[in-house]
Amino acid sequence: MTDRQVLLMTYGIFFLLGFFVGKMANKNIVFGITLPDELLVDQEVKAIKTKFYRRYTCLLGTLLVVCLYLDGHNHHIAYIFAYIGTWLFVTPLLFAQANKGIKTIKGKKYKPLEGEDYRSASLVKRQVRHSHSFKAFLIPLAISLGTGLATLVHYRQIPDKIPMHYDYSGQVTRYGDKSFGTLSILLWTQVFLTLLIMGSTYASLKWSKQRLSSRRPKTSEYQKSVANKRFILVMALTAACVNLTFTGIQLQSIGLIHLSPGVFNGLIYGTMLPLFGLIIWFYLTTGQSGERLKVKALEEETGPLSLNDQEDDYWKAGLVYYNKNDSAMFVTKRFGGGYTINFGNPRAVGLLVLILLAIGGGICWSVFL
């Protein structure tokens, strides 16, 4: 793949992402606001959805055309950064606007029931570390270990100059001297990334709030347990794909495999493709908290749907959870899959800062070394 094709693909993926906003949340959550069934088909709610997509198409579609035109005339990396930067700024803004609109409609049309605040939870003790799916993390760890061993065993045969940097098309742009230090940079990075993914998966399941739907708690419990298992698997396979990419670069660098730049490049991007597929599969078949999972109707009466109004207020712009009174460090995302941190919890914010520092430090280390 040429860098040109990669760029075009990136533009396209970002633009298309905006059209999946509605699909990336549970049925009763519209732009971060929980709505009762009758309001899901409300005309005003539908109008806000249409407005969001229209504005998104106009603003980001125009920008896409402009960026592609300029990029085509005068190829420069700055255009794609400008596009992604604007996208990251404008999309949440449009989302927040829609969130506000839906909130107003809910305030006007939905009257919370006096004395009813149903909350359901599972009585099963959560065990993350000892669960079977957590063992899937052995795959990325084994890949890291294998790469390390291969490097060690092959050490004598490694040439004195080793490639340190590749460009988009897989051509070597910089060489470095052979030493344990230069050879272990990639290895440490992949071990670090694996442990980071593993740790955040563990933490987000162990220290999170796992509320069940009070409407059908038994079904919800089953869906949630399957979703959590699959979540661990997706994270473990993500770590495995990331590891494979690093392993590929490492093996090519030390001369254990000799691939032409084109094939090598394809391999690097190729390991990312199953990742996209995996994530899309997770969204389509499982959904947030397993809501999309097809479950044979369990024998249970349909209870009331809890629409805790305060919860809506804790989700700033429908995207960021901020609740000082909540002891949970992680909560299930209202938008997208997986978990997000509680920005009102000092411990959770501290953890985020630590992770960001670690990643930032890692990048600085690899750039300046």
Add this chain to the structure above:
Amino acid sequence: MVITINAGSPVPIYSQLKRQIILAIVDNDLEEGYQLPSVRQLAGDLDINMHTVNKAYKLLANDGFIQISKKKGAFVALDYDLLRVTYSANGLIEDLALYLKLYKRIYGSLGPIRQLIDNLEVDHDR
């Protein structure tokens, strides 16, 4: 196994929790030795204070339904001697008599309650 509470109800949450866990135990949904979630987990999931869950667990232990150990946490362990003290036969019959009389006064007949007793006996025979 699922638990549902109503935080908007005037019934205290700890007693709702206690009642539901007892019901699950007598229904055999929670068997002897079943490990209950940690106080932190349950309080977090239900968005309630940890003291509330702790209180419910302590009351259950005092009654003889569960045992709490510092290392292993809370697990179902029926202490029949203690249960017979907490829920004496006479005491249960007295309570039951009150509810039966109340039911009859308000709803006239005891039909649905006979049905309930029959069902319980069928379950027991099985």
